[in-house]
Amino acid sequence: MEDPSPTPDRDKCGRCSGAKCCTYITEPLGTPRSKADFDLLLWQVSHEHIEIYKDSDGWFLLIHGRCGHLEADGRCAIYDQRPRICRDYDNAWCEFDEPAEKHFQLHFRDHAELLAYCRKRFRRWDSSPAQ
Numbered sequence: 001m002e003d004p005s006p007t008p009d010r011d012k013c014g015r016c017s018g019a020k021c022c023t024y025i026t027e028p029l030g031t032p033r034s035k036a037d038f039d040l041l042l043w044q045v046s047h048e049h050i051e052i053y054k055d056s057d058g059w060f061l062l063i064h065g066r067c068g069h070l071e072a073d074g075r076c077a078i079y080d081q082r083p084r085i086c087r088d089y090d091n092a093w094c095e096f097d098e099p100a101e102k103h104f105q106l107h108f109r110d111h112a113e114l115l116a117y118c119r120k121r122f123r124r125w126d127s128s129p130a131q
């Protein structure tokens, strides 16, 4: 979310094709524990562009979607007015250096992947529906 313009002090962003950090958002989830919790996650991950992951900070919804302000050349169209979260993003070590997925402890890209996890986690997943 740093300025992707190819200025000398932001050379790294200038070399980053696609500006990955501007193409998705994440939202924290409460830690799922019950079958009902996972039933809700199964519904969420059934939707297009939605994934779920867990890392050392907890569980998150990952929502793929290019920011409407990201220009074709990778620049931010509202750079001077960009939101605080974009201003605070530190590119010292970012997805240009390694994919965020490397630190995922769990990652569910679709309903099938999460359902397989639920069946392993809850022995009677199929025989007793979530309440």
Ligand code: SF4
Residues within 6 Å of the ligand: 001, 002, 003, 004, 012, 013, 014, 016, 019, 020, 021, 022, 090, 091, 094, 095, 096
């Ligand atoms: S992923 Fe890193 S290098 Fe690429 S635009 Fe974002 S902050 Fe810059």
Ligand code: SF4
Residues within 6 Å of the ligand: 001, 002, 003, 021, 022, 067, 068, 069, 070, 071, 075, 076, 077, 078, 079, 082, 083, 086
């Ligand atoms: S507002 Fe600008 S810096 Fe922030 S995500 Fe959108 S394009 Fe990236």
